[in-house]
Amino acid sequence: MDTFAIPNGTFNLKPLPIPPIPSNQATLSANMELSSFMPDHADFVAYYARHAAHKRNMPAQQVIHLSTKTKKWHVTRGPFIHDKVKETFEQKTFRRLIQVFNSDQETIKDWYEHVNKNLPPGINMKIETFTPLDLSTLEQQIESLEKQVQEEAKEIRTRLENTLGPDATEKIEAALKSGSTGGSGVSYEQDVRARADAFIKKAMGGGEPAAGGKPKAGKGKK
Numbered sequence: 001m002d003t004f005a006i007p008n009g010t011f012n013l014k015p016l017p018i019p020p021i022p023s024n025q026a027t028l029s030a031n032m033e034l035s036s037f038m039p040d041h042a043d044f045v046a047y048y049a050r051h052a053a054h055k056r057n058m059p060a061q062q063v064i065h066l067s068t069k070t071k072k073w074h075v076t077r078g079p080f081i082h083d084k085v086k087e088t089f090e091q092k093t094f095r096r097l098i099q100v101f102n103s104d105q106e107t108i109k110d111w112y113e114h115v116n117k118n119l120p121p122g123i124n125m126k127i128e129t130f131t132p133l134d135l136s137t138l139e140q141q142i143e144s145l146e147k148q149v150q151e152e153a154k155e156i157r158t159r160l161e162n163t164l165g166p167d168a169t170e171k172i173e174a175a176l177k178s179g180s181t182g183g184s185g186v187s188y189e190q191d192v193r194a195r196a197d198a199f200i201k202k203a204m205g206g207g208e209p210a211a212g213g214k215p216k217a218g219k220g221k222k
Contacts, residue, residue, distance in 0.1 A: 032097070032099075
């Protein structure tokens, strides 16, 4: 028997006779997370939410106790002789999680609205729903993505032809396939790297780096 202490008294609540969920038939439909500064209030609302789910024929797992979040503040006790003494204040947030399985979205919405309507002060609640996707739906999404990629590629091709000429895309594709630029036997990446090195050398004054990465010292006049 569970005991919950609330401001108006103490209530003894019997555990709900909810049968266990078969592991091979369970499909997660929603996660409801409750948080409060008072653990007894969080446990009471979690018990109520699970009972409400059971009344709607929604298979609900046992209440999961999530990790407690602790926030601390360090404040100076006072001025003068007390300025080196600090007092520590902390705030703990207790969280509970309820998982619902094999439920449709309409039932989950009705359950959420019912619990939210009867939610007492000092309790925060948020819910995360999951919608299973069929294979046909996944195939439709893949087809739509392929069409979108093709349209973007066509738009890029049109921009290149308008900027560099009608045969710009064919030249770029041929250079990428052959791995060379202009038949010189140098790959596209090597050509770009060589051009970048030449630009840097020209900007730095054209000095050739010596072995070990240091520039050669010139001979001064005696």
